[in-house]
Each structure stands twice: as structure tokens, then as C-alpha cells.
Amino acid sequence: MTPLLEARALGLVLGGARILHGISFSVRRGGFLAIVGPNGAGKTSLLKCLGGLRRPSSGTVLLEGRPMEGLSRRRIARRIAWIPQSGTDSLPFTVREFLLLSRYPWKSAFSGESVDDREILANAFRLTELEGLQDRPVHLLSGGERQKALLAAALVQTTDMLFLDEPTSFLDYRCQVEMTALVERVNRERGITVLMVTHDINLALRSADRVLALKGGGVLRDGATDDFLDAGLLREIFDTEFHSFGGDGVRVPYVAPRGLVL
Amino acid sequence: MKRFALPAVLLFSLLCVAVAPFVGMHSVSWEDILRSGGNGGRIFWELRLPRVLLGWITGATLSLCGMVFQALFRNDLASPDMLGVSTGAAFGAVLSIRFGFSFTVFGLFSALSTSAFLGAMLATAVIYAAGTLRGGGMSEGTLLLAGIAISFLFGSLNMIVQYGGGYVDTFRIMRWSMGGIQTVGFDSVRAALPGLLLIFCTARLCSRELNLFVCGEELALSRGVPAERMRRLLFLAVSLAVGVNVALCGPIGFVGLMVPHICRSLVGSDHSRLCGASLLFGGGFLVLCDTAARTLWAPAEIPVGALTSSIGSFFFLWLLLRKRR
Numbered sequence: 001m002t003p004l005l006e007a008r009a010l011g012l013v014l015g016g017a018r019i020l021h022g023i024s025f026s027v028r029r030g031g032f033l034a035i036v037g038p039n040g041a042g043k044t045s046l047l048k049c050l051g052g053l054r055r056p057s058s059g060t061v062l063l064e065g066r067p068m069e070g071l072s073r074r075r076i077a078r079r080i081a082w083i084p085q086s087g088t089d090s091l092p093f094t095v096r097e098f099l100l101l102s103r104y105p106w107k108s109a110f111s112g113e114s115v116d117d118r119e120i121l122a123n124a125f126r127l128t129e130l131e132g133l134q135d136r137p138v139h140l141l142s143g144g145e146r147q148k149a150l151l152a153a154a155l156v157q158t159t160d161m162l163f164l165d166e167p168t169s170f171l172d173y174r175c176q177v178e179m180t181a182l183v184e185r186v187n188r189e190r191g192i193t194v195l196m197v198t199h200d201i202n203l204a205l206r207s208a209d210r211v212l213a214l215k216g217g218g219v220l221r222d223g224a225t226d227d228f229l230d231a232g233l234l235r236e237i238f239d240t241e242f243h244s245f246g247g248d249g250v251r252v253p254y255v256a257p258r259g260l261v262l
Numbered sequence: 263m264k265r266f267a268l269p270a271v272l273l274f275s276l277l278c279v280a281v282a283p284f285v286g287m288h289s290v291s292w293e294d295i296l297r298s299g300g301n302g303g304r305i306f307w308e309l310r311l312p313r314v315l316l317g318w319i320t321g322a323t324l325s326l327c328g329m330v331f332q333a334l335f336r337n338d339l340a341s342p343d344m345l346g347v348s349t350g351a352a353f354g355a356v357l358s359i360r361f362g363f364s365f366t367v368f369g370l371f372s373a374l375s376t377s378a379f380l381g382a383m384l385a386t387a388v389i390y391a392a393g394t395l396r397g398g399g400m401s402e403g404t405l406l407l408a409g410i411a412i413s414f415l416f417g418s419l420n421m422i423v424q425y426g427g428g429y430v431d432t433f434r435i436m437r438w439s440m441g442g443i444q445t446v447g448f449d450s451v452r453a454a455l456p457g458l459l460l461i462f463c464t465a466r467l468c469s470r471e472l473n474l475f476v477c478g479e480e481l482a483l484s485r486g487v488p489a490e491r492m493r494r495l496l497f498l499a500v501s502l503a504v505g506v507n508v509a510l511c512g513p514i515g516f517v518g519l520m521v522p523h524i525c526r527s528l529v530g531s532d533h534s535r536l537c538g539a540s541l542l543f544g545g546g547f548l549v550l551c552d553t554a555a556r557t558l559w560a561p562a563e564i565p566v567g568a569l570t571s572s573i574g575s576f577f578f579l580w581l582l583l584r585k586r587r
Contacts, residue, residue, distance in 0.1 A: 053483050077486025084480060091477055092531035101473055105486035109467045
């Protein structure tokens with residue numbers, strides 16, 4: 001069976017610098033893949049190449065066996081929704097207006113807001129519990145609310161894949177937990193395939209069923225989540241010593257940095 | 263509040279168009295208008311009404327062009343005149359006046375319009391290339407500086423062409439480049455209309471794309487906007503509209519900068535509403551300015567471009583200072 005999404009020997013060169021090289025892997029339908037690695041490992045660039053936002057310099061990305069370059073923006077946008085890392089700093093729209101914009105790939109220039117749209121919006125509002133904030137301007141939302149609004153917007157796009165770039169970086173504990181739970185729910189209940197970039201290995205351990213570790217623009221390890229409880233592997237990825245708390249009796253496995261590699 | 267904004271703008275616009283033809287040195291009564299042949303009737307039908315309509319179309323066109331630019335560049339300070347596109351159009355037009363080009367395209371666009379359009383295209387291409395060379399996205403400072411550079415470039419080219427011209431040409435070019443709405447009869451109105459229709463239809467049909475552009479290039483791409491193609495289309499439409507307009511009325515500054523701002527504060531940032539508001543308010547606004555320009559110093563009149571630019575520069579400074587806070 002053809003995988004949902006597949007990268008073949010992906011490489012990216014920007015301004016003479018080699019950002020990514022020789023990346024090959026595939027994504028299972030309904031899976032939750034975390035892409036981890038230190039700053040500058042090329043995580044975000046890889047996600048952009050996979051989502052068709054950036055054209056790789058070499059290699060191809062296949063969406064259900066078809067090369068991404070051959071697909072129109074609209075067709076890609078019907079499959080992949082995106083929660084960006086930032087760039088929503090000064091949006092002049094209300095939450096509702098912003099969500100409605102995500103219906104774009106499904107509509108023509110002449111069609112207005114349909115009953116279906118309203119249904120889909122209401123659904124997304126309900127899931128993210130943002131009903132009360134519909135008419136608030138996006139730039140007045142708190143960090144946590146904004147992140148949820150971005151998730152809601154992605155859901156409104158009604159795709160079968162969800163790409164997240166550092167979804168919890170700037171959130172406090174409560175918002176982190178809320179956001180993570182929402183993404184997990186979307187993945188398990190709606191069967192939406194999730195690709196998440198993060199430098200937070202604990203987030204990956206908690207939510208993902210598979211982890212891809214990048215370092216220096218290449219794949220260091222592609223494996224099951226539990227493999228990443230190995231302190232030796234973590235040291236190799238992050239150049240940092242780790243304590244690892246997993247195994248029997250630990251409900252949520254986690255790791256903590258111990259110190260620099262001497 | 264926002265629900266009543268659009269009807270209010272419509273009312274304002276209609277009022278401007280309805281009242282302005284009656285304002286002026288020579289008072290015009292209803293009987294004058296209905297009776298043919300009289301002096302009052304001729305002033306109304308041949309001078310004032312065409313002028314008001316041309317003013318309305320010009321104001322609306324410039325405002326819509328400004329609105330599109332502000333969305334494309336994600337910058338409140340962008341407009342065709344700020345970025346030198348109007349000066350580029352002026353250069354094309356000046357060349358056409360100086361060398362007396364005469365041809366028409368599709369019987370719709372005169373030699374003057376076409377040259378102005380090509381000038382506008384050239385200026386747009388330069389900004390566009392500058393933006394692309396920098397890997398897309400220019401900071402506000404860079405954008406405005408690029409605009410200034412382009413304005414200077416085409417401004418000095420204009421001077422060179424003028425300097426080499428004869429007495430009559432030079433005078434004509436100079437008067438024209440101050441930007442004014444002068445017309446006798448409806449020919450100019452008919453000539454200006456295609457530019458407005460083009461930019462209004464394009465902007466209205468692309469209002470969702472414009473909304474997404476405001477959210478940023480990456481977000482627009484991820485929602486399925488073919489950003490590159492769309493941007494080229496919109497640049498082309500703006501250049502055409504600006505070209506047609508500059509050819510007829512000369513460069514009229516700051517309308518395209520101010521009106522979209524005022525409209526955003528009235529109806530919000532959704533471009534499906536903003537299009538209508540910019541059209542109506544921009545039209546009314548320039549009619550108002552032009553009426554002031556021809557009555558304040560009566561019997562003399564000042565070019566409306568000089569008036570809008572002097573109001574506009576204060577507005578611009580206010581915008582800059584407000585942003586710094």
C-alpha cells in the first residue's frame with residue numbers, strides 16, 4: 001500500500017548552506033509523528049518541504065504516491081492544514097473571520113458562507129472551547145487562546161493531515177496540557193494524521209507513536225517512541241546528558257536534562 | 263456600529279456626488295439644468311458634472327489600488343504613489359506627451375494611458391524584483407526606501423525629458439504633473455471607467471486572497487492560495503488602473519494611502535467589505551477635495567493633487583508617529 005506521505009532523498013540548500021540532506025521516510029495514515037532535534041537541525045525546513053510550502057532542492061515528496069510539485073496549492077491545502085510557529089502577530093481579523101478564511105481551498109470566488117461552513121465552524125469552536133471569543137480580534141487573544149484558535153482554523157480546513165510547528169513553545173503548563181490533549185484527541189478520534197515539529201522530547205514521548213530525530217540536516221534515528229528513553233541516544237541528538245524516567249511503574253515516561261556532555 | 267458603517271459611507275458618497283455639481287463660482291439652479299442652451303445648464307452638464315464624475319472615479323480607483331498594495335505588502339504605508347508606481351506612470355505619460363505618441367489599444371486605452379501603464383508596470387517590476395531578490399518580504403523601512411529611490415529615478419527621468427522639450431510641451435507637462443481633475447464633456451469619464459471597473463472587479467473577486475495575504479505569505483500558501491500567480495495578477499491590475507488614471511488626471515498623491523486606512527477603521531479589515539467601502543469613500547473623498555480645490559481660492563483654483571498631498575503628508579506623519587508608540 002502506498003504510504004500517505006513519503007519523503008525520498010530530500011535535500012534542501014538555501015543560500016549555499018546545506019539545510020537538509022538525504023532524508024527518506026514515510027508517514028503512516030492516522031499516525032502521530034514527532035520530528036525532534038536541536039535548534040538548527042532543519043526541523044521546520046523539513047516540515048515546510050513536506051507540506052509543499054518550500055520546494056526541496058533535491059529529492060521528492062510524494063502525497064499518496066503522487067509528487068507534490070505536480071499538485072496545485074488548493075489540492076494540497078485540502079489535504080494538509082498547518083499551524084505555523086508564528087506570523088499571526090498582527091492579524092486584524094476577528095477569530096470568526098480568521099477561521100472562515102481557512103475554508104478557502106473548498107470554495108470558489110463566488111460562493112459565500114454556506115450552512116456547511118457554519119456547521120464546521122461551530123464544531124471547531126466547540127472542540128476548542130472558543131465559542132465565547134468568536135468576535136474578539138485575534139491579536140487580542142492570549143498566547144494559549146491564540147494557539148487554540150490556530151488549531152481551530154486548521155480543523156476548519158477539514159484536512160486529513162495536520163502539521164504543527166512547535167505548538168507548545170510559548171505556553172504555560174495548563175495551556176500546554178490543553179493544547180496537547182486537543183491534538184491527541186484530533187488524532188485519535190478523527191483519525192487525522194499528525195506531524196509535529198518540536199525540540200521538547202517529552203512532548204514527543206507523551207503524544208507521538210513514532211519519532212524522527214534530526215541532527216545537522218540529516219536523519220539520526222527514525223523509530224518507535226520508547227526508543228527515545230535511551231539516554232545514550234538522547235545525548236547523541238542533543239549533546240546533553242539526560243536522566244530518563246520510564247519503564248515499569250511510570251505512567252508518563254519523561255526525560256530531564258542533567259548537564260553538558262563532558 | 264460596523265453594521266451601519268457601509269450604508270453611511272454610501273450615503274456620504276452619494277451626497278458628495280449630488281451636491282458637488284451645484285457648488286461653485288457660478289450658481290446653478292434646477293431650471294438651468296433642465297432648460298437646454300443656457301449658460302448655467304452648460305456649466306452643469308459640460309463642466310461640473312463630468313468633473314465630479316471623473317473625480318469620483320479617480321478617487322475610487324486610487325483608493326482601491328492603495329488597498330490592494332497595502333494587503334500585498336502587508337504594510338499600511340504602501341500605496342502606488344508612495345512606492346513610485348504613480349511616478350513611473352507619470353514618466354510613461356510624459357514620454358507620450360513629449361514625443362506625441364498616437365495609437366489606441368482595443369479602442370479603449372489611448373497612447374497616453376498605455377504609456378502610463380507601461381511606466382507603472384516598470385516601476386512595479388522594480389519593486390517586485392527588489393522584494394524577490396531579498397527572498398521575499400521587505401521590512402517597512404526597505405520598502406519605503408525602495409519606493410523613494412524609484413520615485414527619484416522616474417522623477418529625474420521626467421525632468422530630463424521635460425528639459426529637452428519645447429515651451430508648450432513643458433508647460434503642458436508641468437500642469438499635468440501637478441495632478442488635477444480637469445475635463446470638458448464626458449470623454450475623460452468614459453476613458454477612466456475601464457480602469458476602475460478592472461481594479462474593482464479584480465479586488466472584489468480576490469478579496470479572500472487579499473485577506474489571506476494580510477495574514478502573511480506562508481499562511482496564504484498553506485490555505486491554498488497560489489500566491490505567486492495571484493500577486494502578479496494583482497500587480498498587473500493595479501498598474502493598469504494607475505496607468506489609466508495618471509494619464510487622465512496626473513499623479514494625485516496620498517488618496518490611496520489615506521482612504522483604505524479610514525475605511526479599515528470604519529468597516530474592519532475583511533476585504534469583501536473593505537472593497538465597497540474604499541470604492542465609495544474614495545470616490546466621495548476626492549470629489550470633496552476637488553470641490554474644495556476649485557472653490558477655496560475662487561476664481562482661481564488649485565490642482566487637487568497639491569491639496570490631497572498636503573493633507574496626506576500630515577496623515578502620513580501621524581501614521582508613522584502612531585506606529586512608533
